[in-house]
Amino acid sequence: MPASSIVIYTSRRQLELYEGNRLIKRYPIAVGKRATPTPHGRYYIASKTFHPGGVFGSRWMGLSLPSYGIHGTNNPSSIGQAISKGCIRMHNHDVEALFQHVAIGTPVTIQS
Incomplete structure (x- = not known):
């Protein structure tokens, strides 16, 4: 099975999930506001938590x-906006689907 990866486009407010070079799914997201922008760069999924609670919605x-x-988020109307403190917010149903698909170590690229 090809390795999964995530590409986040902050200007488009989209997260893309890939298996190998094949786009599997595209999700709407919220990103950091001007004062606390989402940092661009290459990272990886370092931890996964069920039900972190509060503003983090159903998955972290x-x-x-x-x-x-x-x-996830407890404020679904924020999706599509530059409103967070730098994190990537998703609808809870979307983050739950993504959570099941990716493993610790999955590469994440954040760009404009």
Whole structure:
């Protein structure tokens, strides 16, 4: 099975899931606001947590950059906006699907 990877486009507010070179799914996201932008670079999924609670929604996938992650939200109307403190927010049903598909170590590229 080809390895999974994630590419995040902050300007388009989209997260793309790949298996090898094949696009599997595209998800709408929220990204960091101007004062606390989502950092661009190459990272990986370092941790996974079920039901982190509160503003993190139903799932948390921590990045190799400490204090940043891909997570659900308790504010679904924020998806599509630049509103977070730098994390990548997803609808809870989307982050639950992504959570099942990726493993710790999955590469994550964040670009504009």
